[in-house]
Amino acid sequence: MVKGVNFENLRDAGDPVELAKRYDEQGADELTFLDVTASSGNRETTYDVVRRTAEEVFIPLTVGGGVREVDDVDRLLRAGADKVGINTAAISRPGLIADIADRFGSQVLVLSADVRRRRDTSGVATSEFEVTTHGGRQGTGLDAIAWCARAAELGAGEILLNSMDADGTKDGFDLELIEAVRRVVTVPLIASGGAGAVGDFAPAVDAGADAVLAASVFHFGELTIGQVKDALRSHGLPVR
Numbered sequence: 001m002v003k004g005v006n007f008e009n010l011r012d013a014g015d016p017v018e019l020a021k022r023y024d025e026q027g028a029d030e031l032t033f034l035d036v037t038a039s040s041g042n043r044e045t046t047y048d049v050v051r052r053t054a055e056e057v058f059i060p061l062t063v064g065g066g067v068r069e070v071d072d073v074d075r076l077l078r079a080g081a082d083k084v085g086i087n088t089a090a091i092s093r094p095g096l097i098a099d100i101a102d103r104f105g106s107q108v109l110v111l112s113a114d115v116r117r118r119r120d121t122s123g124v125a126t127s128e129f130e131v132t133t134h135g136g137r138q139g140t141g142l143d144a145i146a147w148c149a150r151a152a153e154l155g156a157g158e159i160l161l162n163s164m165d166a167d168g169t170k171d172g173f174d175l176e177l178i179e180a181v182r183r184v185v186t187v188p189l190i191a192s193g194g195a196g197a198v199g200d201f202a203p204a205v206d207a208g209a210d211a212v213l214a215a216s217v218f219h220f221g222e223l224t225i226g227q228v229k230d231a232l233r234s235h236g237l238p239v240r
Contacts, residue, residue: 017052019219024057026225029240031057032160032190032213034085034112035065047079054080062160064112070099073108085112085160088133091140091147094154101155106187111156115144115177116164125165129177132164144177149184159185160213163193168216170196173204182208198223198231205237 020031033053035046050063063076064085073084090097090111100109114132116139117125129144148159161181163174173194182189191209195201201212217223229239 016049017056020053020061021056023218023225024059027229027240028059028225029211030060030062032062032085033064035063047075050076050079050081062110064110064160070096070103073100073104077104077108083108083110083158085110087112087114090151091131091133091142094150097151097154097156101157106155106157109156110158110160110190111148111151112160112162113144113148113151114162114164127176129180145180145184148181152185152187156187158188158190160190160192161209163191166194167192169194170217172196172200173207173209173212175203175207178204178207178209195223198227201228202232202235202237205232205235 016033023031031053033050050061054061060082061080062083062085063081064087067073067076067084067086068089076084084100086096086100086109097109097111115129116132118128118130119125131140131142131144131147132138133140148161152159159181161178163177166172166174171194173191178189178191188210189208190211190213191204191207192213195212195214195217201214204212212228214223214228218225232239
């Protein structure tokens with residue numbers, strides 16, 4: 001398990017199977033494994049880790065990274081994944097989304113969108129967004145909002161919206177990005193990137209997220225899942 005800032009400078013955060021067990025015990029609703037270097041390294045997702053995790057936890061497990069073909073989804077489901085995330089391969093071949101949804105159902109398919117703000121000629125961030133591939137290493141030129149809408153139309157059952165700009169900063173979720181995607185899709189939307197305090201989660205839900213994902217604040221013991229759920233309940237949001 002690794003964690004970085006803005007998808008860079010990754011550092012070790014512990015054994016994924018052990019952490020998964022801990023989060024299951026703490027009351028996490030779902031777990032998401034994203035192999036962030038599978039596509040850039042041109043290799044497969046680590047099926048053994050998926051298998052061992054599925055044996056230890058009893059909550060939904062989403063796995064992404066290095067998924068290139070329909071058969072990859074089949075292998076991950078057989079290894080114990082409940083849902084499969086795709087990004088790079090779907091951008092190069094959008095028809096893959098429909099192929100997966102047709103074979104396994106939309107409920108299995110999560111579009112993992114790694115999104116960054118476009119910058120003007122002076123390097124200042126704008127209100128436009130671009131989707132990236134290969135773990136955020138390559139730009140695509142594609143408008144991220146339009147891409148999320150198209151993916152949902154093709155059959156993606158959920159969208160995992162990863163803000164590269166907010167990732168690891170602990171400055172809060174990118175609410176503008178969440179709102180923009182929410183306006184164009186009706187499928188469940190998971191906000192990711194930027195969580196740093198218990199007060200960061202409710203605004204993301206208010207902005208349109210159906211679920212909120214966090215990593216480093218849990219990996220390094222800064223927050224517990226129970227604290228976050230209590231804060232969400234205090235805000236009047238329904239929590240399992």
